Amino acid sequence: MTGLTNADGEALFFSPHNFRRIFVTDAIMNGLPPHIAQVLCGHKSIDTTIGCKAVYPAETIEAHRAFIARRRASRPGEEYRIPTEEEWDAFLSHFEKRKVSIGTCARAFGSPCIHEHACVRCSLLRPDPAQRSRLTDIRDNLIARIAEAEREGWLGEVEGLQVSLAGAQGKLDQLDAEAARRPSTVNLGMPTFADIADRTTTTSTDQHCP
Template sequence: MIANYGWSTSGMVPLVAAYDVREKVWNPPMPLLFQRGVGSEHRAFTPTAIRKLLINALAATGLTNADGEALFFSPHDFRRIFVTDAIMNGLPPHIAQVICGHKSIDTTIGYKAVYPAETIEARRAFIARRRASRPGEEYRIPTEEEWDAFLSHFEKRKVSIGTCARAFGSPCIHEHACVRCSLLRPDPAQRSQLIDIRDNLIAQIAEAEREGWLGEVEGLQVSLTSAQGKLDQLDAEAARRPSTVDLSMPTFADVAIRTTTTSTDQHRP
């Protein structure tokens, strides 16, 4: 709804600064749809003015609902109309949720004036169109060999001091020097083994420094730092783990004293 005051013939929507009555701030200039020319200025319609225009437009049509009452529209109803029309024409509901700024998809579904089953069918149709546009090789059933290789991948993730978390089909960049790898998830049960590895590395570094093997000291120091990091990781996880607090059971003497005190209080004037 843009009044024609000569400037709309250029095909460009003027930028207008509007006041946000809820946030109590002036928004930066934007190409607002609901604006009008006042003298030499372009001003945005206020929410109250838009409501009045809708009421007057509906009153002029003479349309009524099933009960014979005059139709009533609010500016917010246009969001519902947009969501309904967009989803019925193939827009995925989660995209409509982002456009509307809803935190929950349930709010978006509530905007749509159709049954949830229709929303599900629209989503399925969208997925079918996307799959049809992609190579069929991506959706084929894996062979027995491929499936066995996928399952064996998880069997090979177990190492002596924990679990390897590298992606399926990716090589080990550390040549199985697991203590240096950031993808190693140490096993708390193997903490003692990690301590032995750390102590052994300290002894090797001392020997290398004593013998003057400076080339080995640098590599051993990297391994020592990684081993200590894994131990710190286990300690941090143990500290975050909730512990059980024993509240104990009250003794009979405690219960009797509390009961006696309560009875005495009740008889006080």
């Protein structure tokens, strides 16, 4: 038992076979020939070694590349032309305008803001952890405005403020969830062959040269 837990809070258990799969995958992905990995692992069949390699086979990758090539060939050639200076400037300016006070807007290029810049309501806003205090101030201000509207009888304004409050609280919850996920990732490291190999050797004194 490692003492580590997954995203659901369940304990993680590792066996020597898990680390063998990690070792084989890392070794082959870094250029070690599969038949050498087979010898290191003591496998009788190279199919066993390939089965431990947690990557897609070459056939799958080549099939995907062929599919992409066919799709590109079927598209009009003018779509692959060099963009004009005006088009390139418009593209860059779109991303320059994505930064807002409480995070980054993730709407697609060329699309308008459907929420009229009411960012706390928008699902496309990626909140910035550094702006958590600003989000908290916005939420607290909305709570105070809702209380004032209810006290003054401005019932038509309460509903809109409650939608904004739910959005602001949702962004804070999103930041909390992301912060909770970060410490759960633990780097277990990669054992080297020297760490797991038996370094002791035995020589027989009964052997004689012919």
